Amino acid sequence: MRLARLVSLAAALGLAAMFAHARDAAAAAIAYEGFAYGYGELDGQAGGSGFGSAWNANTGSTEVANPGTPLSYAGGSTLVSGGSQALRITGNADNLAFRDLASSISSDEIFVSFLFRYDGVLENNDFGVLWHDNVSTGSHTDRPNLGIKGNRGDGSGMEDVVARLQLAGSGQVYAVDLNANETYFILGRLYKSTSGSGAAYDRFDIWVDPTAGASGTPDLTASGTGSISGFDTIGIRTANIDASDTFWIDELRYSTSFASAIVPEPSTAVLLAGGLAVLACGPLHRRRR
DSSP: OHHHHHHHHHHHHHHHHHHHHHHHHHHHEEEEEOOOSOSEEOTTOOOSBSBSSOOEEOTTTEEEEOOSSOOEEEETTEEEEOOSOEEEEOOOEEEEEEEEEEEEEOSSEEEEEEEEEEESOOOTTOEEEEEEESOSOSOOTTSOEEEEEGGGTTSSSSOOEEEESSSSGGGEEEEOOOOTTOOEEEEEEEEOSSOSTTSOOOEEEEEESOOGGGTTOOSEEEEOOOSOSOEEEEEEEEESOOTTOEEEEEEEEEESSHHHHSOOOHHHHHHHHHHHHHHHHHHHHHHHO
């Protein structure tokens, strides 16, 4: 009986902590897109939260599809899991897909994270990034970008994950040689070295597969002069993706802290709590029998 009570108490405390974490994460969330739509074109879809418009997307090359094995990442206390729906990208365009946010972002720092996987062969300058801007036209090359640029673009290295503020010098940094058919959790921190809504975003930290203990130590930091002090539109730009290649994206979120970018999902907390409850009730049930 005493063991059952202890386990039950531990389960209750664990559940309370997980729900508190999930509640805090929800409070820190700015925008979230899990691509939980019916299979088919992304264009016109308007789910998720924190957005001010539906997706405007190229048909035929941006579709919600079943990735087979769901995109997911678990490292330390970090747990991010997609499902049977994810965004499948098979084409190229400067503005392959874009969407307005519910309100403009100009805070001193903002975190963006997503799950990524590719099928095929990642070659020099195979390119797919999230861009951040105030317009949905142009190439957005001088705006904050986070995503994939195969082999540093020019083959000078094997790293494939890029964070950039501009095209030259320290304005872009690269991390990790990616493997096909393997899911990665990419996290960026876009921030201002000078505080204020009018100051430019001139720093971009990057983590690949981070854990909670890595919050203060990014893999790399891009630094530049900065070109925007705020943004109200996000989008996807791709280039050089071959017909035999596919990019997958899931669990895209914007938040105000590192912790809220990697918080376990409430559904995960519920499942774990259910397991703890079973453990707690098991000894009591057997004792009564």
